[in-house]
Amino acid sequence: MTGIAAGLHVIAQLPERYGPKESFLARAERAGVALAPLDAYACGTAPEPHAGPGVRLVLGYAHPSPSRIAAAVRRLRHPGR
Numbered sequence: 001m002t003g004i005a006a007g008l009h010v011i012a013q014l015p016e017r018y019g020p021k022e023s024f025l026a027r028a029e030r031a032g033v034a035l036a037p038l039d040a041y042a043c044g045t046a047p048e049p050h051a052g053p054g055v056r057l058v059l060g061y062a063h064p065s066p067s068r069i070a071a072a073v074r075r076l077r078h079p080g081r
Contacts, residue, residue, distance in 0.1 A: 008062035011038060014055040021055045031075040035059075 018024050021037055028035045038056035061069065 008060055010059050010061060012057045012059055014057065016054045019055050024055050028076055033072045033075055 014024070025035060025037065036058045038058055041058060064072075
């Protein structure tokens with residue numbers, strides 16, 4: 001995770017096993033969790049700096065309570081529950 005001390009969002013890079021990105025985002029949507037990939041914030045066609053394998057997300061943490069964040073993580077871990 002990066003950017004925690006910088007404000008209201010954090011960038012999380014998930015391990016490659018969670019990808020491909022499109023599949024992961026579709027699973028999250030079915031679980032009722034709204035996520036934004038880092039590349040949704042890109043301008044132009046320049047590659048992401050420091051991009052590695054896996055899914056990179058921009059996570060906002062200013063509005064949701066800690067319990068809502070924990071519940072969303074549980075839904076992502078166990079989508080059928």
